[in-house]
Amino acid sequence: MTELVVLGAGGMLGRALVEHLAHHAPLAATRAEADVTNANALQRFIPDGATVINASAYTNVDGAESNEAQALAINTDAVRTIAETVKAKGGRLIHISTDYVFDGTASKPYDEDAARSPTSAYGRSKLGGEQAVEDTLPDSGVIVRTAWLYGYPGKSFPATILRASQNREFLDVVTDQIGQPTWSGDVAAMVETLIVNDICHGIFHATNSGQTSWHGFARAVFRQAGLDEERIRPVTSEAFPRPAARPSYSVLGHSGWEFHGLQEPRPWENALAEAWTRELQHVLKDVAS
Numbered sequence: 086m087t088e089l090v091v092l093g094a095g096g097m098l099g100r101a102l103v104e105h106l107a108h109h110a111p112l113a114a115t116r117a118e119a120d121v122t123n124a125n126a127l128q129r130f131i132p133d134g135a136t137v138i139n140a141s142a143y144t145n146v147d148g149a150e151s152n153e154a155q156a157l158a159i160n161t162d163a164v165r166t167i168a169e170t171v172k173a174k175g176g177r178l179i180h181i182s183t184d185y186v187f188d189g190t191a192s193k194p195y196d197e198d199a200a201r202s203p204t205s206a207y208g209r210s211k212l213g214g215e216q217a218v219e220d221t222l223p224d225s226g227v228i229v230r231t232a233w234l235y236g237y238p239g240k241s242f243p244a245t246i247l248r249a250s251q252n253r254e255f256l257d258v259v260t261d262q263i264g265q266p267t268w269s270g271d272v273a274a275m276v277e278t279l280i281v282n283d284i285c286h287g288i289f290h291a292t293n294s295g296q297t298s299w300h301g302f303a304r305a306v307f308r309q310a311g312l313d314e315e316r317i318r319p320v321t322s323e324a325f326p327r328p329a330a331r332p333s334y335s336v337l338g339h340s341g342w343e344f345h346g347l348q349e350p351r352p353w354e355n356a357l358a359e360a361w362t363r364e365l366q367h368v369l370k371d372v373a374s
């Protein structure tokens with residue numbers, strides 16, 4: 086197998102990738118080791134013929150509304166530079182993208198080729214990254230969209246909700262945003278599936294299957310933690326105005342896996358149970374200390 090490179094290795098998904106792919110001995114670069122906005126750093130870090138996984142990103146969804154230039158620099162312009170470097174070195178790129186490229190107004194799961202129409206600065210910057218991969222690497226660029234990602238360590242919804250549970254009896258969580266809670270460990274496994282099956286182009290949706298609201302997800306996290314889920318109260322998004330619009334429906338279809346005869350993602354409830362046992366329960370120790 087060709088050499089593997091993980092860019093953005095210090096992030097939540099980046100760490101999961103490095104851990105999951107450890108038996109392939111990937112070259113892992115945090116921002117300090119390879120700043121993706123620096124073409125020379127990429128040129129130095131990426132070996133000829135490598136498979137590069139780009140998990141780096143500007144991920145502050147609300148911050149991007151007032152700082153779109155920075156979001157574009159990392160999520161669009163740097164992705165073009167990564168893609169050009171991979172092209173020059175004869176390699177393959179697996180680029181991580183997001184459900185935010187869609188407008189969230191659908192009522193059935195978004196197909197991989199559904200029309201993209203982001204409603205936030207972050208979403209526009211990530212769409213630019215997808216287009217850069219498609220333009221530059223039509224035969225050796227893979228786009229992997231994920232959504233509602235959680236893992237440990239890292240900033241994620243389960244950690245936030247468990248931390249809040251220490252100080253508040255009741256937690257208000259929205260019922261009118263629907264999506265697929267997705268464990269970073271499963272995304273890493275899906276990326277490995279693409280690598281070992283020599284998938285070189287196309288779009289794949291790397292989310293766990295099924296769907297729920299943030300309210301439903303919060304209750305499931307409470308159940309895993311042995312907390313009383315009746316402490317999670319339903320509210321609508323109007324209760325939490327935010328700078329960036331949130332897609333109200335973010336369910337992604339999985340036909341790309343089926344089309345290639347690959348294993349489809351497992352249900353989010355099963356992934357959460359395993360994630361809890363393997364890593365997420367450590368959040369409880371963190372919040373207690």
Ligand SMILES: NC(=O)c1ccc[n+]([C@@H]2O[C@H](COP(=O)([O-])OP(=O)(O)OC[C@H]3O[C@@H](n4cnc5c(N)ncnc54)[C@H](OP(=O)(O)O)[C@@H]3O)[C@@H](O)[C@H]2O)c1
Nearest residue numbers: 093095096097098116120121141142144181183231232234
């Ligand atoms: N989290 C979610 O719910 C979610 C949902 C959908 C899609 N995604 C996508 O999944 C991917 C991974 O997200 P994540 O949740 O793991 O995000 P994350 O924890 O914020 O990780 C992003 C990483 O990118 C690094 N980075 C930022 N600018 C960089 C630069 N100029 N050069 C090199 N590295 C840089 C960050 O480093 P610093 O820490 O130094 O800034 C950080 O380690 C992203 O493409 C994101 O768009 C995430």
